[in-house]
Amino acid sequence: MGRFLIRRLINMIPLIIGITFLSFLVMSLVPGNFLSTLKLNPRISPQVIKQMEAQFGLDQPLWVRYLKWLWAVLHLNLGISLAYRVNVTALIGSRAINTIILSGCAMLFSWVIAIPIGIVVAVNQNSIWDRVLSFLAFFGMSVPNFFLAFLMMWVALQTGWFPIGGSYSVDYSTLDFWSRIADRINHLILPVFVLGTAGMAGLMRLMRSQILEIKNADFVRTARAKGLSERVVIYKHVLRNALNPFVTMAGYSLGDLLGGAALVEAVMNLQGLGLLLLDAVRQLDIYLVMGSVLVGTVLLLAGNLLADLALVAVDPRVDFSSVAEQ
Amino acid sequence: MSAVAQLMAEPAAALPVRRAAVAREWRLASWTVRASALCLTLFYLLAAASPFFAPYDDTYQNRAMPDCPPMRLHVCAPADWAHGFFYTHPMRMVDPLERDYAPDPARRTYVHLLSRGHLFTTDSPKDPFYLMGSDSLGRDLFSRIVYGSRVSMLVGLIGVAISFSLGITIGALSGYMGGLVDNLIMRWSEIEMSLPSFYFLLALAAIIPAGMSTVETFFMIIAIMSFIGWAGLARIIRGMAASVRSRPYVEAARALGSSRFRIITRHVIPSVLGYAIVAATLSIPGFILGESALSLLGLGIQEPAASWGNLLAQAEDVQSLARYPWILIPGVFIFLTVMSFNFLGDHLRDRLDPSNAQ
Numbered sequence: 001m002g003r004f005l006i007r008r009l010i011n012m013i014p015l016i017i018g019i020t021f022l023s024f025l026v027m028s029l030v031p032g033n034f035l036s037t038l039k040l041n042p043r044i045s046p047q048v049i050k051q052m053e054a055q056f057g058l059d060q061p062l063w064v065r066y067l068k069w070l071w072a073v074l075h076l077n078l079g080i081s082l083a084y085r086v087n088v089t090a091l092i093g094s095r096a097i098n099t100i101i102l103s104g105c106a107m108l109f110s111w112v113i114a115i116p117i118g119i120v121v122a123v124n125q126n127s128i129w130d131r132v133l134s135f136l137a138f139f140g141m142s143v144p145n146f147f148l149a150f151l152m153m154w155v156a157l158q159t160g161w162f163p164i165g166g167s168y169s170v171d172y173s174t175l176d177f178w179s180r181i182a183d184r185i186n187h188l189i190l191p192v193f194v195l196g197t198a199g200m201a202g203l204m205r206l207m208r209s210q211i212l213e214i215k216n217a218d219f220v221r222t223a224r225a226k227g228l229s230e231r232v233v234i235y236k237h238v239l240r241n242a243l244n245p246f247v248t249m250a251g252y253s254l255g256d257l258l259g260g261a262a263l264v265e266a267v268m269n270l271q272g273l274g275l276l277l278l279d280a281v282r283q284l285d286i287y288l289v290m291g292s293v294l295v296g297t298v299l300l301l302a303g304n305l306l307a308d309l310a311l312v313a314v315d316p317r318v319d320f321s322s323v324a325e326q
Numbered sequence: 327m328s329a330v331a332q333l334m335a336e337p338a339a340a341l342p343v344r345r346a347a348v349a350r351e352w353r354l355a356s357w358t359v360r361a362s363a364l365c366l367t368l369f370y371l372l373a374a375a376s377p378f379f380a381p382y383d384d385t386y387q388n389r390a391m392p393d394c395p396p397m398r399l400h401v402c403a404p405a406d407w408a409h410g411f412f413y414t415h416p417m418r419m420v421d422p423l424e425r426d427y428a429p430d431p432a433r434r435t436y437v438h439l440l441s442r443g444h445l446f447t448t449d450s451p452k453d454p455f456y457l458m459g460s461d462s463l464g465r466d467l468f469s470r471i472v473y474g475s476r477v478s479m480l481v482g483l484i485g486v487a488i489s490f491s492l493g494i495t496i497g498a499l500s501g502y503m504g505g506l507v508d509n510l511i512m513r514w515s516e517i518e519m520s521l522p523s524f525y526f527l528l529a530l531a532a533i534i535p536a537g538m539s540t541v542e543t544f545f546m547i548i549a550i551m552s553f554i555g556w557a558g559l560a561r562i563i564r565g566m567a568a569s570v571r572s573r574p575y576v577e578a579a580r581a582l583g584s585s586r587f588r589i590i591t592r593h594v595i596p597s598v599l600g601y602a603i604v605a606a607t608l609s610i611p612g613f614i615l616g617e618s619a620l621s622l623l624g625l626g627i628q629e630p631a632a633s634w635g636n637l638l639a640q641a642e643d644v645q646s647l648a649r650y651p652w653i654l655i656p657g658v659f660i661f662l663t664v665m666s667f668n669f670l671g672d673h674l675r676d677r678l679d680p681s682n683a684q
Binding site: 014015018019022023026027029030135138139141142143144146147150151153154157158164165255258259260262263266267274277278281282284289292293296297299300 | 358529611657
């Protein structure tokens with residue numbers, strides 16, 4: 001396991017370097033930079049602009065800036081946000097936690113609902129429930145995240161049952177500890193519902209097809225022939241084997257989850273990583289963009305790694321050498 | 327050979343055969359698939375003949391009627407048919423501050439069918455018939471949706487065409503060549519696949535300069551999304567190509583002295599085409615959603631040009647969303663399109679799956 005971990009971590013290094021350099025390249029292709037708006041301001045003298053350019057290193061060639069940035073990142077310093085004038089690390093830290101909470105809850109929500117439904121639907125294949133729920137799954141799969149977010153905002157506006165966007169109430173800072181938690185949860189309900197629904201349909205369909213595939217396997221027939229009850233056959237034999245791809249999927253659905261979360265954050269005005277990145281892109285705040293992309297990438301890679309570890313733990317047929325091969 | 331590949335491989339001379347095949351496909355399809363096919367046909371018609379289907383110009387601003395709700399269509403009594411078959415009661419602004427409207431039952435605006443080159447329109451855009459309401463600048467939302475369909479419907483097709491030619495070519499090349507080329511291409515695609523794609527899409531969208539024309543922006547968005555989108559397909563095609571490589575018929579072709587180019591284009595690519603068509607259909611929604619999301623966030627197609635995404639941008643304002651819920655209608659169009667492609671792709675996959683061949 002130790003060797004596997006080390007190998008995977010080493011493999012990540014070129015990946016991260018590649019991705020960050022690509023993003024750096026892209027940001028340097030952007031016409032103008034953070035200072036271009038300041039240059040148009042007649043009250044700021046060209047000397048000050050020059051000084052700021054030197055301060056932020058904007059007058060240096062691309063690769064020098066990249067290497068400097070990379071060197072700073074190795075010291076856990078993601079640079080200074082040009083627009084906010086604060087340390088990017090601190091800015092991203094609090095936002096990333098919000099995004100992780102949102103994505104995690106959404107994932108949990110979709111699993112808790114989708115897996116039982118998938119089982120029921122597969123066991124009663126071609127029943128009316130199967131048809132109705134499979135149709136609804138298409139519905140859920142096809143509703144764009146941002147559209148559902150708008151619809152939920154509209155519901156919140158009409159009913160007044162939920163807060164209208166935002167991560168917390170205006171009076172958040174005056175609340176005590178438990179009220180704060182309740183406030184946060186209250187603000188999370190709709191976003192989690194929106195983000196969870198998107199993944200739910202896919203999970204349900206996967207569960208259904210998995211069970212249908214395994215239902216006719218030899219070992220299931222053996223279990224039935226032994227005289228086991230249908231319950232035991234489904235829960236002990238079919239289900240355990242059907243869960244396998246879910247572990248892999250959990251890791252790889254993280255990318256979609258992060259992307260979906262970014263849109264939901266933008267529509268519902270949640271203080272997450274995606275919204276931060278969006279603002280940074282709009283303001284051409286290069287170090288903030290780089291930091292967000294880097295943190296997003298690391299989250300994704302860490303998720304994939306965790307999923308692989310979990311797969312080995314869950315399935316005795318998979319060992320580290322076969323995971324490493326993939 | 328799979329049904330779709332067969333359809334594609336048939337020469338044009340075999341038209342009756344092909345028509346029979348289309349009829350057979352239609353019979354085999356469920357009602358959801360038929361509805362999806364009809365829905366997409368309709369939307370592509372909207373895109374192809376926008377000026378005909380839209381009652382008004384998409385940029386015409388009726389400053390007197392901002393945020394007007396959808397109007398009701400009434401059928402004229404037979405005695406009135408000299409004026410027209412349909413009419414609507416014009417809306418009157420009751421409260422300019424709240425932008426509240428009420429229909430004026432005393433007056434009528436006639437809606438003419440097939441008049442002045444439009445499917446339906448009124449005598450003047452100053453006395454409009456707003457099928458789906460108007461936006462904050464008094465532009466007809468339905469007309470804007472019709473014109474916006476050009477962006478949203480085309481972005482999927484062109485995007486898929488680009489990313490799939492890239493994906494199939496690179497994948498087939500990589501799988502067939504093996505060795506260093508394969509290794510390099512796969513490492514590169516790994517980088518692309520490990521990207522948090524939407525984050526990267528946002529970062530890339532910053533390259534689009536503010537002064538670009540709509541058409542340039544449109545192709546820029548497609549280029550960006552194709553750049554991200556080819557890797558997944560290339561990896562799968564590569565796997566299939568690598569397995570095709572050692573099949574007897576490819577070995578036979580090699581033994582007969584076929585060049586690598588010929589083997590790749592005549593043997594490897596056709597054998598993976600069936601799968602690629604399914605994957606293409608299922609990846610179109612991704613492009614449509616990507617464009618909508620970018621335009622919604624203000625990074626894609628810019629006003630005054632319309633796309634289904636940027637039409638939704640008005641809903642980002644909570645007050646507008648609360649008072650003028652019809653501004654969400656463009657989202658319904660996005661949803662219907664995405665669902666249709668999902669149904670079609672799923673159906674194609676079932677049809678192409680050899681395990682349930684007819």
